[in-house]
Amino acid sequence: MSRREGSLEDPQTDSSISSLPHLEAKIHQTHSLARLLTKYAEQLLQEYVQHQGDPFGLPGFSPPRLPVAGLSAPAPGHAGLPAPERLRLDAAALAALPPLLDVVRRRQAELNPRAPRLLRRLEDAARQARALGAAVEAVLAALGAETRGPRPEPAAAAAAAAAAAGVFLAKVLGLRVCGLYRDWVSRTEADLGQLVPGCPA
Amino acid sequence: MPAGRPGPAAQSARRPPPPLPLLLLCVLGAPRAGSGADTAVISPQDPTLLIGSSLQATCSVHGDPPGATAEGLYWTLNGRRLPRELSRVLNASTLALALANLNGSRQQSGDNLVCHARDGSILAGSCLYVGLPPEKPFNISCWSKNMKDLTCRWTPGAQGETFLHTNYSLKYKLRWYGQDNTCEEYHTVGPHSCHIPKDLALFTPYEIWVEATNRLGSARSDVLTLDILDVVTTDPPPDVHVSRVGGLEDQLSVRWVSPPALKDFLFQAKYQIRYRVEDSVDWKVVDDVSNQTSCRLAGLKPGTVYFVQVRCNPFGIYGSKKAGIWSEWSHPTAASTPRSERPGPGGGACEPRGGEPSSGPVRRELKQFLGWLKKHAYCSNLSFRLYDQWRAWMQKSHKTRNQDERILPTGRRGAARGNGAQVLPDKL
Numbered sequence: 001m002s003r004r005e006g007s008l009e010d011p012q013t014d015s016s017i018s019s020l021p022h023l024e025a026k027i028h029q030t031h032s033l034a035r036l037l038t039k040y041a042e043q044l045l046q047e048y049v050q051h052q053g054d055p056f057g058l059p060g061f062s063p064p065r066l067p068v069a070g071l072s073a074p075a076p077g078h079a080g081l082p083a084p085e086r087l088r089l090d091a092a093a094l095a096a097l098p099p100l101l102d103v104v105r106r107r108q109a110e111l112n113p114r115a116p117r118l119l120r121r122l123e124d125a126a127r128q129a130r131a132l133g134a135a136v137e138a139v140l141a142a143l144g145a146e147t148r149g150p151r152p153e154p155a156a157a158a159a160a161a162a163a164a165a166g167v168f169l170a171k172v173l174g175l176r177v178c179g180l181y182r183d184w185v186s187r188t189e190a191d192l193g194q195l196v197p198g199c200p201a
Numbered sequence: 202m203p204a205g206r207p208g209p210a211a212q213s214a215r216r217p218p219p220p221l222p223l224l225l226l227c228v229l230g231a232p233r234a235g236s237g238a239d240t241a242v243i244s245p246q247d248p249t250l251l252i253g254s255s256l257q258a259t260c261s262v263h264g265d266p267p268g269a270t271a272e273g274l275y276w277t278l279n280g281r282r283l284p285r286e287l288s289r290v291l292n293a294s295t296l297a298l299a300l301a302n303l304n305g306s307r308q309q310s311g312d313n314l315v316c317h318a319r320d321g322s323i324l325a326g327s328c329l330y331v332g333l334p335p336e337k338p339f340n341i342s343c344w345s346k347n348m349k350d351l352t353c354r355w356t357p358g359a360q361g362e363t364f365l366h367t368n369y370s371l372k373y374k375l376r377w378y379g380q381d382n383t384c385e386e387y388h389t390v391g392p393h394s395c396h397i398p399k400d401l402a403l404f405t406p407y408e409i410w411v412e413a414t415n416r417l418g419s420a421r422s423d424v425l426t427l428d429i430l431d432v433v434t435t436d437p438p439p440d441v442h443v444s445r446v447g448g449l450e451d452q453l454s455v456r457w458v459s460p461p462a463l464k465d466f467l468f469q470a471k472y473q474i475r476y477r478v479e480d481s482v483d484w485k486v487v488d489d490v491s492n493q494t495s496c497r498l499a500g501l502k503p504g505t506v507y508f509v510q511v512r513c514n515p516f517g518i519y520g521s522k523k524a525g526i527w528s529e530w531s532h533p534t535a536a537s538t539p540r541s542e543r544p545g546p547g548g549g550a551c552e553p554r555g556g557e558p559s560s561g562p563v564r565r566e567l568k569q570f571l572g573w574l575k576k577h578a579y580c581s582n583l584s585f586r587l588y589d590q591w592r593a594w595m596q597k598s599h600k601t602r603n604q605d606e607r608i609l610p611t612g613r614r615g616a617a618r619g620n621g622a623q624v625l626p627d628k629l
Contacts, residue, residue: 053308054280055315061280063323111310113366166246167311168326 023142027195030135034189037128041182044121048178051112052171063172071096071180074187083195084145087136090188094133097181098126104174111167125181136188139195241324243316249330249416252364256300259291260316260325271296273319278329279312303331305364332364334418338393338411341425344432344526347462348518351401351429353384354394355411358420367415371395376406376426403429403519434526435460435515438472438494443509443536450503450541456495457511460528469517474498475530479506504540508533 049057056063071093078086105122112118140146165173241262250256260274274296276283283298291297296316306312311328318324336358343353353371371384384395401407407429411422438457446452455474463470472490476498477483490496501507510533516525 051308052310053313055277055313058280062321114309166326167328168247168313168315171310171313171328172326 019142023139024197026135026139026142027192030132030139031189031192031196033132033135034185034192037132037185038182038189040121040128041125041178041185044125045175045178045182047115047118047121048108048175051108051115051118052175056171056175063175066172066176068100068173068176068180071100073180073183078187079190083191084140084143086191087140087143087188088145090184090191091133091136091140093180093184094129094136094188097129097133097177097184100177101126101129101181104177107170108174111170125178129181129185132185132188136192139192241316243314243325243327245327247311247328247330249332249365250303251417252305252331252333253302254331256298256303256329258298258300258314258327260296260298262294262324270294274324275317275319277313277315277317279307303329305333305362306331309366330365330416332415332417333359333362335359335363335367335413335415335420337420338369338413338422341409341411341422343409343425343427344434345401345429346433347435348403348429348433349401350399351397351407351432352390352394353397353409354390355422357393357413363415363417365415365417367413369393370412370414371409372412373397373407373409375402376408401429428521430519430521431523432526433463433515433518433521435463435513435528437528437531438511438513439531441509441511441531441534443507443534445536445539446497448539450539451499451501453498453501453507453509453536453538454495455498455509455511457531459494460513460515463515463518466515466518471514471516472496473512473514473527474509476507476509478502479508479535484510501538503538506535506537508535510534 046057055061074089074093078089081089101122105119105126108115108122109119241260244259244261248256260271260276262271262274270293271290274288275285276288276296276298278300283300287299289297289299298314306329311330313326314329315326316324338355338357340356341353342355343351345351351373355369355371357367357369369387371387372381373384374381384397386396386398388394389396405428406426409425409427413420413422438460440456440458442456444454444456446454457472458464459470470492472493474487474490474496475484476487477485487496487498498507498509510530512530513528514525516523518525
C-alpha cells in the first residue's frame with residue numbers, strides 16, 4: 001500500500017481516483033444541458049414552422065429530405081456504437097450545426113423580419129450547439145478518448161447559394177436544419193444518459 | 202406627393218427560375234447517385250402580384266425514369282388542394298395552373314404554392330407574394346428630450362396593411378444645406394417610430410420625412426419642417442412631495458423640483474398637477490401652475506387619500522415662440538387629508554399665491570372670515586397665514602363644542618352654543 005506522503009504516489013492513479021467524481025459531475029452536467037437544449041430545439045421547430053405557413057407544420061407534411069452539406073441525420077446504427085464513438089459523432093454534428101443555423105437565420109431575417117422571437121431562437125440555437133459540442137468534447141477528453149477530426153469548413157458557399165435559392169426551397173432547407181439540430185441534441189442527450197449512473201439506457 | 206411607383210412585380214414574374222439541380226448541388230450537397238428521384242420546377246419562382254390579379258403557373262417535371270408525366274400531378278396552395286378545374290396538362294411533362302382574383306398573402310414569408318406527385322410527395326414549390334404597394338405615411342410628430350436627441354413617430358398609410366413586408370425609413374436633413382440622413386434606431390416608442398440619438402443642430406430647421414417600401418413599390422410622406430427647440434420635452438419633475446397643511450382637512454400642499462436637465466433654462470416653464478381620490482379613476486387637472494414649484498390643493502374631502510402627479514412643459518426655451526411638449530407625469534405620490542366630523546367640501550383647486558379666493562367653498566369661508574374681520578377689524582393687512590390660523594381655530598372650537606356638550610352646561614362655550622354666535626379665539 002503506497003503512502004500518500006510527499007509526491008511519490010503514482011500521479012495517474014491519484015488523478016484518476018480524484019477525477020472520477022469530477023467526470024461523473026461533468027457527464028451529469030452535460031446531460032442536463034442536452035436535455036434542456038432538446039426542449040429548446042422542439043420549441044425552435046414549432047416556432048419555425050409557424051412562420052413558414054401551411055403546409056409547414058400541418059400533420060402529415062413530408063417535405064423532401066434534402067441532403068445538407070457536411071451533416072446528416074443520426075444513422076440507424078448509431079445507438080449500437082461504443083460510447084466514445086457515439087459522443088465523437090455527436091460532437092462533430094454539434095460543431096457542424098452553428099454555421100448552418102446562421103445561414104437559416106440570415107435567410108429568415110429576410111423572409112420573416114417581424115419574427116424577432118424566431119430569429120432570436122435561431123441565434124441562440126447556434127450558440128447552444130457550440131456550447132454543447134464543447135461540453136461533449138470535454139467529456140471525451142476526460143474519458144481519454146480522441147475528440148472529433150478536422151473541423152468542417154465554414155458554410156460561406158452554402159450561405160451564398162442559399163441566398164440565391166428559391167424561397168420555398170429555403171424554407172424546406174431551414175426546416176431540415178432545425179430538424180437536424182433537434183435530432184442531434186436529442187441523440188446527444190440519449191448518449192450521455194447511458195453514461196449517467198442510474199439513468200435508464 | 203407621387204403615388205406608389207410600380208415595383209418589381211413584372212420583372213419578378215418574367216425572371217427565369219434558378220436551375221434546381223445546381224442549387225441542390227451547391228446548397229445541399231451532391232445528390233445521392235442513382236437515387237432516381239424525379240425533380241420538378243415551378244415557374245414563375247416567387248412572383249410578386251397585386252391583390253386581385255391573376256397568376257398562370259406551370260410545374261415541369263424533369264428526370265427519370267421515363268413515365269414521370271404531368272398526369273396525376275396536383276397543386277396545393279398553403280396546404281389546401283386546389284380544384285382540378287384550375288389545372289390543365291400542357292404537355293407530357295407540364296401541368297399548368299390558373300388562379301384569378303388573388304387574395305393578400307397569408308404570411309409575410311409568402312404563400313406556399315406546391316406541385317405534388319400522384320402519391321402526394323412534394324416535387325417543387327414557389328412562394329407567392331400578393332399584396333398592395335404602400336400608401337403615403339402621414340401624421341409625423343417629433344420631440345426632443347432635453348434638446349439632446351429627436352424621436353419621431355408616424356402613422357402608416359392604409360393602417361399599414363399591405364400583406365407584404367413593408368420597410369419604413371425615417372429620413373432627415375438640414376433644410377438649407379447638408380445631405381439626407383437615415384434614422385437607424387427603430388421601434389423605440391412603438392412599431393412606427395425612430396430615434397436619432399445625437400449630432401443634431403439647434404436654431405436651424407430640419408426637414409423630416411418617411412419612406413415606405415415593399416416589393417410592389419414605395420411611397421413618401423409629406424415633409425415636416427421643425428426646429429429642435431420648438432419640440433423640446435423634458436423629464437417629469439422629480440421629488441414630488443405631498444403633505445398636509447397643518448390641521449386643515451380640505452387642503453394638501455404639493456412641492457416638487459424643477460427637472461434637473463433643464464433647470465437652468467426653465468425660465469418660463471409651465472406645470473400641471475393632477476390628482477384623484479384613491480379609489481377613483483377620474484383625475485382632476487390643475488392647469489394654472491406657471492413657473493412655481495409648489496402649490497396648495499384646496500377644497501378636498503377630509504379623511505381621504507389622494508394621489509398626485511406633476512408634469513412640466515419647457516415652453517419658451519431659448520426664446521422659442523412655440524409651446525413645448527409636456528413631459529410624462531411624475532410617479533404618483535399619495536397623502537391623506539386629516540379626518541373631520543364636518544362634511545367636507547366637494548371639488549378643489551390649487552390655491553395660487555397672492556391670497557385671491559379661488560373656488561366656491563373657499564370663497565364662502567373667506568367671506569365669512571372677512572365679515573368677521575369687519576366686526577372686529579384691528580389689522581388691515583391680512584395674509585392667508587392668518588386666514589389659516591382662523592380656520593384651524595374654527596375647526597378646533599367646533600370639535601370642543603361637540604365634546605363638551607354634556608360636560609359644560611355653563612360658561613363661555615355653553616353660552617355660545619346657546620345663542621349660535623361664533624366663539625372668539627383667545628388670541629389671534
